[in-house]
Amino acid sequence: MSDPVTLSTTARTYDRPNIRRWLAAGHRTCPVTMRRLPKSGSKEVLLVPNRTLKHLIDRWILTGRTLSISDLALPTLKDNLLAGMDDSTVMEETLRIVMLLSPPGFCALLLRLLLRHSRHDDDDDRAPAHALLVELALDCLLASPSAHELAASLQTGDVSSFAVVLRRGSLTVRTGLCRLMHIAADAMAEQQLCIMVLGRSEKIMGALAALVHDGGAASDAALRAMSSLCSSDQAIRETAVAAGAVDALLSYISYGAGHCRKWPPCSALMSRALETLEQVLVSVGSGRQAMYARYGATAVLVKMVFRVPFDQGSGSSDHAIGSLLVACRESAAVRVDAINAGLLTQLLLLLQSQRASPRAKANALALLKLLRTIWARH
Numbered sequence: 362m363s364d365p366v367t368l369s370t371t372a373r374t375y376d377r378p379n380i381r382r383w384l385a386a387g388h389r390t391c392p393v394t395m396r397r398l399p400k401s402g403s404k405e406v407l408l409v410p411n412r413t414l415k416h417l418i419d420r421w422i423l424t425g426r427t428l429s430i431s432d433l434a435l436p437t438l439k440d441n442l443l444a445g446m447d448d449s450t451v452m453e454e455t456l457r458i459v460m461l462l463s464p465p466g467f468c469a470l471l472l473r474l475l476l477r478h479s480r481h482d483d484d485d486d487r488a489p490a491h492a493l494l495v496e497l498a499l500d501c502l503l504a505s506p507s508a509h510e511l512a513a514s515l516q517t518g519d520v521s522s523f524a525v526v527l528r529r530g531s532l533t534v535r536t537g538l539c540r541l542m543h544i545a546a547d548a549m550a551e552q553q554l555c556i557m558v559l560g561r562s563e564k565i566m567g568a569l570a571a572l573v574h575d576g577g578a579a580s581d582a583a584l585r586a587m588s589s590l591c592s593s594d595q596a597i598r599e600t601a602v603a604a605g606a607v608d609a610l611l612s613y614i615s616y617g618a619g620h621c622r623k624w625p626p627c628s629a630l631m632s633r634a635l636e637t638l639e640q641v642l643v644s645v646g647s648g649r650q651a652m653y654a655r656y657g658a659t660a661v662l663v664k665m666v667f668r669v670p671f672d673q674g675s676g677s678s679d680h681a682i683g684s685l686l687v688a689c690r691e692s693a694a695v696r697v698d699a700i701n702a703g704l705l706t707q708l709l710l711l712l713q714s715q716r717a718s719p720r721a722k723a724n725a726l727a728l729l730k731l732l733r734t735i736w737a738r739h
Contacts, residue, residue, distance in 0.1 A: 365414040369407035371396050372457070374414060381408075413441065413454035435464055442470045449490040456497040463506050468514035471498045476522040479530045492531065499537040503544075512545040516558050520565060527568035532578055539572065539582035546589035560590035560597030566604035573634075574609035576616045581630055584613060588637040598641050598648070607651035610638045615661045628677070635665060635680035642687045649688060659688070659698040666707040666725075667714070678711060682724040689731055696732055705732070 364377040371391040375383075380392075389398050417434050424433065441455040459467055475498045478491050505511045515523075527535055546556050559565055569590075572583035587606060591598050617631045641648040652658045665681035685704070688695045708725045711717050717725075 362414070362418060365411040365418070366408040367411045367454070368398075369409055370398055372453070374411050374457070377408065409450070411454050413437070413451055413458065417458075434458060434462065435466075438464070439467070439470065442467070442474060449494060452494050453490075453497065456494060456501060460497065460501045460504055463501075463504055465507060465510060468502060468505055468507075468510045469517065471502050472514045472518050474498045475502070475534070476519060476526055479526045479534050495531075496533055496537075499534060502541060503537060508544055508547075511541065515541065515545050520558065520562050523559075524562065524564035524568050527565065528571065535572065536579040536582045539569070539579060539586040542569075542586040543582065543589050546586065546593065556590060556593050556597070560594060561600050563600055563604050566590075566597075566601045566606065570601070570605040570609040574605070574612045576613065580613060584630060584634055584637075588633050591637050591640055595644055598645050602641060602645045602648040602651060607638065607641060607648050608655055610634050610641075611652070611655055611658050611661055614638070614665065615657075631665075632676045632680065635677050635684070639680045639683045639687070642684050649691060652684075652688060653692055653695065659685070659695050660702040662688075663699055663702040663704045663707055666704065667711040676718075679718055679721045679724070682708075682711075682721055682728065686724050686728050686731070689728060696735060700732060700735065704728070 362374075362376040365374050366377045366380065367374045368380065368391055371394045373391055373393050375392070383392055384398075390396060391398065417437060420437075421433050438455050438459055441451055442459075444451075459471070475495055479495050502511065502514075523538065527538055530538070542559055545559070566587070569583045569587045572579045573587060574580075587601065587609075591601050591606070613634050614631060617634070642652060662681050662685050665677055666685070667678060685695075685699060689699060708729055711725050712722055
């Protein structure tokens with residue numbers, strides 16, 4: 362390119378002579394996205410000079426084309442990000458180049474930018490432009506080639522701001538932050554400090570619990586993040602319980618049991634929710650107390666013991682029975698609630714199934730033995 366311009370309709374950048382030839386030939390779509398352009402003459406199609414890319418191309422030519430464009434771009438891109446969002450056009454150009462190159466060393470800058478500008482005032486005239494830039498910064502972080510760098514940036518970030526954006530940011534941003542935490546928590550063992558910083562923050566765990574409980578579009582991503590964090594550390598599970606994770610997980614399971622019976626991705630998420638709940642109930646006494654305090658919690662788990670069609674691969678039954686076994690061993694009231702909710706029938710159906718796992722059947726037998734002292738009365 363010698364004269365880069367951005368097609369305003371789709372934000373794609375082209376060399377000016379080439380895009381003009383395309384338009385002059387009568388094409389009414391963006392060459393890359395194939396999105397329809399305005400129906401009027403080509404003058405209606407706004408071509409905006411991409412100053413950032415033009416500057417980088419000119420510098421590259423002046424250096425004798427000895428450096429890679431990526432190496433040459435990094436200082437300019439970092440300077441533009443540090444300058445903030447005063448010039449939204451330059452910032453948009455910069456973020457799109459960062460997304461294209463995925464260079465190392467940018468995660469901390471991008472996260473700071475995202476957290477600083479996610480809580481914009483809706484009455485501000487710049488709010489739509491800021492929202493676009495925040496989403497671009499989020500896309501850059503999600504495309505980061507290094508989970509280690511991403512985890513390090515989350516570890517050193519502002520936890521309070523992170524929690525606030527999780528509660529008050531746009532749906533896209535909240536979902537994206539949950540995905541970032543899930544990626545960082547699922548990274549290799551050297552990211553443990555990052556997991557501790559995020560998972561032991563009651564504000565962050567509370568924000569995740571609220572998203573899981575709401576059952577909205579961000580709840581699945583929040584569940585994955587919560588599950589990844591809780592699986593790594595006992596102190597995190599205790600923090601999650603204090604932040605309302607048990608009630609949130611039971612709400613998620615209760616809703617999912619009636620709305621996604623035959624959808625495989627949902628089945629995997631339900632299994633993940635049940636697995637996280639079992640981990641919490643097994644290891645945290647206050648988690649079990651939170652379950653006992655929730656009306657109908659036992660019946661929710663009983664429904665998950667055996668469902669038609671039975672999904673052998675999801676593990677939902679294993680975790681539901683594991684949770685009930687822990688609760689029934691400790692609480693006589695839960696044993697009565699479980700029998701009244703039809704647990705005996707569910708267990709017998711599971712034991713007759715050829716698809717139930719050995720663990721599920723072993724725990725089902727243990728539950729039957731535990732309940733045999735009272736089943737005659739019911």
